[in-house]
Amino acid sequence: MFANSRAVFSAQNAPHPDLSAVLARHRDREFQKPMAACNHAAFLEAHRRWRSVAPDAPLVLDSGCGVGWSTVLLARRYPMCFVLGVDQSARRLQRDKSRLGVMPENLAFIRADLTDFWRELAGAGVRLHRHYLLYPNPWPKPAHLRRRWHAHPVFPAMLQLGGLLTCRSNWEPYIEELALCLRWSGYAPVAGIHAPEETSITTPFERKYHASGQILWSLRCDLESGAKEGA
Numbered sequence: 001m002f003a004n005s006r007a008v009f010s011a012q013n014a015p016h017p018d019l020s021a022v023l024a025r026h027r028d029r030e031f032q033k034p035m036a037a038c039n040h041a042a043f044l045e046a047h048r049r050w051r052s053v054a055p056d057a058p059l060v061l062d063s064g065c066g067v068g069w070s071t072v073l074l075a076r077r078y079p080m081c082f083v084l085g086v087d088q089s090a091r092r093l094q095r096d097k098s099r100l101g102v103m104p105e106n107l108a109f110i111r112a113d114l115t116d117f118w119r120e121l122a123g124a125g126v127r128l129h130r131h132y133l134l135y136p137n138p139w140p141k142p143a144h145l146r147r148r149w150h151a152h153p154v155f156p157a158m159l160q161l162g163g164l165l166t167c168r169s170n171w172e173p174y175i176e177e178l179a180l181c182l183r184w185s186g187y188a189p190v191a192g193i194h195a196p197e198e199t200s201i202t203t204p205f206e207r208k209y210h211a212s213g214q215i216l217w218s219l220r221c222d223l224e225s226g227a228k229e230g231a
């Protein structure tokens with residue numbers, strides 16, 4: 001069951017032809033979807049936990065953390081930071097974590113929709129130290145382009161959060177498209193193949209894809225250095 005994950009199949013094998021037009025539209029128009037009260041409450045709770053445990057600690061965000069393995073590993077890797085693992089699935093967040101050992105104190109798991117949560121953080125002027133986006137749903141059907149984070153109207157708010165962004169995917173076009181959107185937004189992403197090591201931050205999806213012999217793609221981008229002029 002474990003090592004039998006099939007590679008992503010799609011009619012799209014390269015960046016989507018509409019990508020630059022979609023990015024430009026989202027850059028020029030504010031994302032106006034009203035924010036849900038539950039996501040505002042989740043943001044307030046996250047802020048309270050962060051400030052009560054480690055008021056001055058830089059923030060690391062594990063967006064779409066799933067069952068939270070990576071959140072725990074990140075909290076251990078960055079003991080001087082506070083780590084938020086955010087996911088919309090209560091079922092995943094509540095999954096038993098006892099196999100991960102003693103839970104670090106510098107983390108919180110928050111159930112929220114990132115399309116609101118990122119805007120809440122950006123609206124409050126929060127800047128991240130690190131931002132992890134590990135194996136986001138690839139939405140590989142060409143018609144689902146706008147569901148991918150870089151082609152979603154929330155993308156400009158995500159960029160506003162800053163920090164060193166790390167994204168990994170088992171679908172190369174996702175990383176290629178994200179890299180293009182970052183370049184078009186004035187940043188300098190570095191993308192390549194990700195080879196998991198014993199010491200790397202890993203997730204259940206990464207383990208499954210790796211055990212199934214799939215190539216894993218990775219992107220890193222410093223969003224702190226700001227957009228280049230003229231971009």
Ligand SMILES: C[S@@+](CC[C@H](N)C(=O)[O-])C[C@H]1O[C@@H](n2cnc3c(N)ncnc32)[C@H](O)[C@@H]1O
Pocket residue numbers: 063064065066067086087088089092112113114115134135136137203204205206
């Ligand atoms: C493919 S899973 C990857 C989970 C984990 N990062 C891993 O690698 O094991 C994608 C995760 O993103 C979460 N997700 C998708 N859209 C989301 C949204 N709008 N807000 C919050 N979480 C979301 C899903 O619930 C799911 O847990």
